[in-house]
Amino acid sequence: MGALPQIVIGLAVTREGIPVRCWVWPGNTSDMTVIEQVKDDLRDWRLGRVITVVDSGFSSKENMAYLQRAGGHYICGVKMRDGSQQAREAMSRQGRYLQVRDNLRVKEVRLAADPGRRWIICHNPVEAERDLARRTQQLETITAELDRIAAARAADAAKAKAKAAQQGKKKTPKPMDAPHRKAECALRDHPSLGRWLKQHPTTGRLSIDATKVKAEANYDGKYLIATSDPDLSPGDIAVGYKNLLQAEAAFRTMKTTLDLRPVYHRLDERIIAHVLLCWLALLLIRVAERRTGQSWPVINRELGRVHQVTLSGPAGRLRQTTRLTPAQAQLFKDSDVAMPPKMSGLEPTE
Structure with missing residues (x-):
């Protein structure tokens, strides 16, 4: 699948989830090109105060600077674990959270080194419980596997010692450790479990990294947002960023419900027409959902x-x-x- 030609699809979606415009680009189009065209095209609509919401993948300095042209502003997600000094400083600041919704609390942070941006730390208590439960389950799995490897290594050592005593050897031969090393390597390289492990430099044995576990617990249920808008309240900023989920839900509907992929076309105009038809179908789905108050699966089934x-x-x-x-x-x-x-x-x- 990776060798097949790719396309990039863009959607402009209202806060209610109504798709109002669609773009199609070649798969090798850069993020900067996408940002510039979307902003320039929407400028032709003569909109008033425009605040663009983007995820962390589009949060480069160049993109953010372009979104601030002509009085525009942005709300963007920030990777908390990317190691940046600003993100670490923002997450370390103390302060009280403001309750916005039952499942959303926010806290605003100002950084002297970056006066042009406001930083909003969002906390979802429900998601925090999920993060804790997920991490606890992973740590239990790791502990059980480490115990199993240790028990198997001890059993092999005991067998080697007994065999040496039976043969009258004074020195116990070293048991085969390759299977246990292989099991440890598989655990260390596991995509989700390996992050909680550390390898001791002298023995090479694995153990749970307690420091990493404690540090990760500080991120439970939290995500970080940055904005250039000086007037919006922290609650409105957080809700505005969550509206980005409407665009993501639109893409999921196009890919699943409408079977956007695969595209069996070669000519550019036919590929664009295919995407536009899916966009129009998505528009009808969202309008029907808004008018009826029912989800599309319910409407379709009835x-x-x-x-x-x-x-x-x-x-x-x-x-x-x-x-x-x-x-x-x-x-x-x-x-x-x-x-x-x-x-x-x-x-x-x-």
Whole structure:
């Protein structure tokens, strides 16, 4: 799959999740090019005060500087574990959290070394419990595996000692350690478990890195946001960043529900047309969800039960729609779509 041609798709989404514009670029398009075109295209709409929300992948200094042109501002996610001095300093600052929602608390931090930006630390207590439970489970798995390796190594050593005594040897031969080393290497290189381990330089044995565990606990349920806007409240900044999830949900819908991929086209105009059709379908889905208050799977399931059958007889033929349930009729009403006729397509016999 990696050798196949790639494309980059961009969506402009309202805070309610309505997709209002779509872009398509070649797969090798740089982030800076994407940022510049999106900002320039939206400027033509003569919008008022524009605040662009981006994730940490677009948070380079060049991108942020371009988003501030013509009075614009940005809200961007910041990687807490990237080792940057600013992120470490922001996360180490003390202060009280402000309750925004049941599952969201925020704390604003100002850095003297970066006066042009405001830093918002967000904390989700529910997500913090998930992080703790996930880490506890991983540590229990690591402990069990280390105990198993140690027990197997001790058993092999005991066997080697017993064999040496049986053969009358004064010196116990060194047991085979390769299988245990292999198990330790597999544990150390594990994509999710290896991060909690440290290897001792003298013995080469593995153990849980207590310092790393303690440091990681400080990040439970937290994420870091930076913004150039001087007026928004910390709560509005956090909620604005969470609205980025609406765009991510739109991409997931295009990839799964609408089966955007794979694209069986070679010509640029046909590829763009394919993406635009998926975007229009996504627009209809989101509008239907907003008007009915129901999710698309519910709407699709209910309306998928509406059928039209063709009846034939001596007098002719006609098409009849199955009787609508109250739930189906309400979906048509809320969507402002005309009810399907009970009878249609009458073709009398000549």
